[in-house]
Amino acid sequence: MIVTIDGVAASGKSSVSSGVAQALGVPYVSSGLLYRAVTLLGLNAGADLADPSALLPLLSPVRLEPLASGNRVWNADHDLSADLHSTRVDGGVSTVAALPEIREWVDAQLRALPAPLVAEGRDMGTNVFPHAPHKFYLTASPRVRAERRARERPEDIPAIEAALTERDRQDTTQSAPAPDARIIDTGPLTLQGVIDTILNDLR
Numbered sequence: 153m154i155v156t157i158d159g160v161a162a163s164g165k166s167s168v169s170s171g172v173a174q175a176l177g178v179p180y181v182s183s184g185l186l187y188r189a190v191t192l193l194g195l196n197a198g199a200d201l202a203d204p205s206a207l208l209p210l211l212s213p214v215r216l217e218p219l220a221s222g223n224r225v226w227n228a229d230h231d232l233s234a235d236l237h238s239t240r241v242d243g244g245v246s247t248v249a250a251l252p253e254i255r256e257w258v259d260a261q262l263r264a265l266p267a268p269l270v271a272e273g274r275d276m277g278t279n280v281f282p283h284a285p286h287k288f289y290l291t292a293s294p295r296v297r298a299e300r301r302a303r304e305r306p307e308d309i310p311a312i313e314a315a316l317t318e319r320d321r322q323d324t325t326q327s328a329p330a331p332d333a334r335i336i337d338t339g340p341l342t343l344q345g346v347i348d349t350i351l352n353d354l355r
């Protein structure tokens with residue numbers, strides 16, 4: 153069984169997917185971490201993030217380790233996970249994610265993973281796992297998402313909101329709900345409330 157949970161930036165995809173996956177006793181897979189890892193490696197190498205031929209040679213040692221409790225991304229034996237959620241990576245990741253060659257590489261990593269799993273991202277329900285029987289798409293207003301993010305990162309709310317809105321704009325092409333996805337506005341719900349809504353739907 154595959155459950156897909158897509159949505160806009162900072163809508164709660166990873167937290168919700170982790171909670172749903174733990175309740176189901178299956179791994180969850182954060183596709184955004186792979187795009188983030190490519191971005192981090194590209195930035196560290198001084199590569200042009202819009203040039204796939206500069207990025208693809210960096211990717212053969214990169215591996216996603218999906219666990220119900222949290223995902224890790226490895227570059228050979230180096231754990232990149234702690235460095236993937238910086239403002240620097242946030243600022244470049246949409247440029248990398250717009251490259252068809254990089255999307256193909258990420259999609260292949262994801263499709264090679266064994267089911268059952270919960271997959272979260274932007275195009276899990278539309279493109280990567282279109283035949284998944286259970287699909288969800290999370291939304292919340294930019295202000296609500298920025299307020300939540302501000303509790304994790306010491307930045308001011310208007311700046312976070314502007315960056316999230318810009319990332320949503322850049323991600324529009326690949327971020328749309330599948331026609332058969334249930335759309336959940338997480339704004340009025342607690343994190344546990346969103347997880348329970350999905351679990352109830354699955355039952």
Ligand SMILES: Nc1ncnc2c1ncn2[C@@H]1O[C@H](COP(=O)(O)OP(=O)(O)OP(=O)(O)O)[C@@H](O)[C@H]1O
Nearest residue numbers: 161162163164165166167168300338341342343346
């Ligand atoms: N319904 C909710 N109510 C309150 N806080 C929430 C809710 N959902 C998520 N959060 C909090 O919002 C923050 C962002 O959530 P999370 O990182 O899971 O989002 P995301 O969609 O995976 O983000 P990104 O797109 O940047 O990877 C976290 O601090 C999380 O605990």
Ligand SMILES: Nc1ccn([C@@H]2O[C@H](COP(=O)(O)O)[C@@H](O)[C@H]2O)c(=O)n1
Nearest residue numbers: 183184187245246249273274275323326
């Ligand atoms: N399926 C996906 C997942 C992610 N992206 C791109 O990666 C960025 C980071 O993703 P987060 O889920 O960690 O926010 C995101 O802004 C997209 O550019 C994607 O294109 N497709």
